[in-house]
Amino acid sequence: MAQRHPDMALAEAGERAALPAGDVLAAYLREQATTFLRALTRNAQGENDTDAPDAGHQLRRSARRIGSALHTYGSLTDPAWADPLRAELGWLSSTLAREHEYGGRLARLLTALHRLSADEETLEDEAAALVPAQAQQAAPGGGPLAVGAARAGALLERQLSLARTRAHSAALQAMGSSRFHAVADAVAVLASEVPLAAAAGAPAGEVLPTLTSHAHTVLAETVGTLPLPRAGHSYNGDALRSALAAELSAERQDAPWHRVRILLRLSRYAREVFPYADGEPESRPAALAHVLEQHREAAEAAAAVTSAARTPRIAPATAYALGVLHADQRQEVEQARFAFVHLWQRTAVS
């Protein structure tokens, strides 16, 4: 359903409004469960295949959507069955995502280091030749600063590659575990028969929009608790504030934004189950999700840099480069919040 054109989906929703809500929800869950099981088969067959990463992506994607639908439309399903499955799907998708995340974090940090350490001329030449920055090595060339940058890059590469390898092993181990097989079995049940609650008998047009709009209301209320006016002011310096204070300072500051990211995802996926005609353009939630994803990636990259800086016996030049890189990523955190506020306010007005 996610792949269909939104207008078509909306027209179909009109027809489906008279169906029992449980039927509509079950159809969505069946579709996602089928995708999940197909990806599982492809993944099992093609362990060393080039398709395998795509299969992993598809697995995570469906797992998140099933879990999300079970959350938003939980009142329509048997809670004794839905709640534990939702928790297990959460475990699965985060376990499978980790390897990908470490890879992305390393690429992000090496790209940033390149931008920070290459000469202006080199950067301009690359922009002209459209050579992706990642493809270039952080050119040593210059003095002690560039040496520090190169060493910082090597340190991050070593640490994050190791973390990625471990995450890969952990994912393989998880996929072979009985815990995983239990999840796969539960999803297989979902593909044939969804255990529904009594409330699922009511017409879809009456029940589903209320639940979808509830997800959106929770999102909007939580966004309302964010420091929007400050974050919408460029160069407010908030994300870097207290960067050298106790380690938990950034986490405490970022947490409400991460929570909004989760709620936005619930709201977006809920619209896939039953489009909710409130004039929200289809592209807006995706754009909001993108900036909050940037927010999360930059925040986690900054934390990885702080952690690398704690490595014993690093050279001062390496530590200095890590400090610059940390601040650079916290700056991207601030930038993502700024972009979110302006996108959100445009959404709220229209």
Add this chain to the structure above:
Amino acid sequence: MAQRHPDMALAEAGERAALPAGDVLAAYLREQATTFLRALTRNAQGENDTDAPDAGHQLRRSARRIGSALHTYGSLTDPAWADPLRAELGWLSSTLAREHEYGGRLARLLTALHRLSADEETLEDEAAALVPAQAQQAAPGGGPLAVGAARAGALLERQLSLARTRAHSAALQAMGSSRFHAVADAVAVLASEVPLAAAAGAPAGEVLPTLTSHAHTVLAETVGTLPLPRAGHSYNGDALRSALAAELSAERQDAPWHRVRILLRLSRYAREVFPYADGEPESRPAALAHVLEQHREAAEAAAAVTSAARTPRIAPATAYALGVLHADQRQEVEQARFAFVHLWQRTAVS
């Protein structure tokens, strides 16, 4: 003249338009020369007086204005006399400014370190109690990050205090030198008789607006060579770009902005000699000058941090804190450029 209300100054300019241009220029130079000589006397009397810093400020202020008027209205004075005096006034004001600059740089960096290393709660409490951040010590409290911040602060304090002390000695030495006495003598001549060129006989209303507007045109043309569209885009990341490349990278990038700062000063001071009625609100050039001053201070503070990071045998935690602080100041460089572009474009439109 600078202290008068602009409307009054403009009305007086109407009356003065018929006077010879040389008379109007000479009156301005005489006023500045008198202020300079008075400040010199106060400075000599009150070496250990609380008034002394004000006297130093007044000396620099008049020296800059005399030099600037001799530059913009150079065609009205005897070049054989004006050009060397202008160069000597430049030497004098930069020699006298240095002590003040090091003090300001240290205060700026300690304030920034405090913002970066204090807990969010502490910062909020301070904001509520309106306690200036500078008054607070960079609280150690936290883990290795806070220790690094405290050590970085101590290192900067040591280096910049030493530089300030040296600048103070250099200023005292300069004030006792025969070179200084020659400048003071030349300014004393200015207070009684300005050596004018033949062109100074033409009516002020014909000659001065042309020269004032020429200063503004040179400024506008130079601003036109800046990367305005990029700099006017928030979070463009330009000022931090290449922060870890060769040391000269930042200087090369900042130079055109510093040049605009000088040209803006020439244009501002020219308006004091003879107000130029082009509808430019009086407050705008001052606001532009302020953001370019912030630009310069942040750029020089960032360079001082890089220089401190080159101190042998510093701890990695200290170097890391210096890296974060460097990036923070480069961020303020970017912010100042952003503010300049938007102020400038508002000026250009109105």
